[in-house]
Amino acid sequence: MTGTAYSAYVLGLADDALIYSHRLGEWLTWAPQLEEDMALANVSLDLIGQARALLTHVGSLDGTGRSEDDLAYLRDERDFRNVHLVEQRRGDFAQEMARMLWFSAYQKALYAALAGSADEQLRAIAAKAHKEVRYHHDHAAQWVVRLGDGTQESHAKMQAALTWVAPYVDELFDDSAPGVAEALAAGVGVLPSSLRAAVSADVEAVVAEATLTMPAVPKWRARGGRDGVHSEPMGYLLAEMQHLPRSVPGARW
């Protein structure tokens, strides 16, 4: 390998942002009100911005010189390093807020910790992104509380959404993901499991305020995303996202 050994670590962060921004982009025109169309678009735009910066960084770190678009549009499914959480199909609004609550709490802790990274570029990306994901977290937290403490129907849906998202949480804190050991050795990355306590406490506080309860530990938990072993929705997502650039090879858009 000619590039930096920890590039796989950064690629995992990039792909999480890329794939989640894609799923959030699917909400436009489907949000419960116009204000929420705008808010979800904002979160999607922030994440696509993070993805672009991180992917560009990966292209220089791994020595391949690939552009953000090469990495987004010309890799096959097995080469994507995102967690299963972000690739799951768009569900109802409660599911989206449950997913956003966990993901933004994770990103908030992650980007705060990356302020101490030895990789200057990653440090700069994290500093900017941290401000953005704090807003995402506020947004999700407010909705979880409103839905949990809203009507009987919304309470039930929000509770079900917490159960739905639970199997996808552990993977965010998987220390065995490619590049993690190298990133730690280089003083660049954060040990994923070290974020767990703070992220869980953050989510639990919101859940309590929402008059909801944390779901039981799920029997099955997602794994393999960081190694490129994804779930079935991922193939459809990539087919849709990559179709056009792949059908006109070498074209610029």
Added chain:
Amino acid sequence: MYGNDFAEPDDPGAGPLNAADGGAVEAAAAHVDTKAQQGLETFDAIIAADQRIEPRDAMPEEYRQTLIRQIAQHAHSEIIGMQPEGNWITRAPSLRRKAILIAKVQDEAGHGLYLYSAAETLGIDREELLDRLHTGKQKYSSIFNYPTLTWADCGAIGWLVDGAAIMNQVPLCRCSYGPYARAMIRTCKEESFHQRQGFELLWELMRGTPEQQAMAQDATNRWWWPALAMFGPRDTGEHAVTGGHTEQSMAWGIKRFSNDDLRQKFVDMTVPQAQRLGVKIPDPDLKWNAERGHYDFGEIDWDEFWRVIKGDGACNSARIERRVTSHQQGAWVREAAAAYAAKQRQRAGAGAQAGAADGEGSAA
């Protein structure tokens, strides 16, 4: 990092790309209302002096209803217009294009919000207006009943549809109703950016592969005539509509130019842009008329125009069905938000009472 090695679409000698580029929006924004200083009190005096009517001013009921209808139709067009372009968000061919497209669709939601808010100053609420859209009592621009079939359609919509919309909307920045005029000033500035990105999208395609060029030409072929039809029926002749609202709207300072005048301006501005892009306008009758100082162009297919307005367009039912489904699916969320807000008010009230009781207690 993008686009530095092709000829700039922003050639300074090429003239404005859209009607908001010529300073008209800024001029409208500079309007300082002097009706108070002039001592103008009646509706007719304010209109005659080209000053602005504000929500608290007295106004004829027909003026109010005309504005509600027009602003609502405009707002509905913005939110239905999110669908055809939203159709390409998940398939945008580069991350830069995807970000631009999401931002554009987001702007359209924002324009819808400004406009519903402007309509609300006339004494009607957004829920009622949405209900009128969903039940077909109010319309949206018929252009959005056409499908977006290729990526180039996103460019054609920006260049032609937004270009035509700006031509219609720039005069509305001087509309006699203040809240509508101000909403239009903000909208036109953003629409101008939308139109430029559409032109730039097509520019890139026309400098690309043969497949990309064919895509751009095909989109131009399909969107040119519907874009011209956006200005509405002819002013005179067999395709004119009698008994419409135009004359009254002109007298009230809501409408400033006739449909055909605006359409001609749009054609005159857009044809040279097509030449710069390298796309062919699908009109065999299109030619420069030196005597008139304008382009002559062919007749719009008015049968198609009316057919699509009346429901026989490729996407009429799909657009409304999606809008209604989305609204219904969101009902439980909006109800929850309202219920939570009510609980919070109640808690604040109970807290205040408890606080007051504590106060009495401590005073006693």
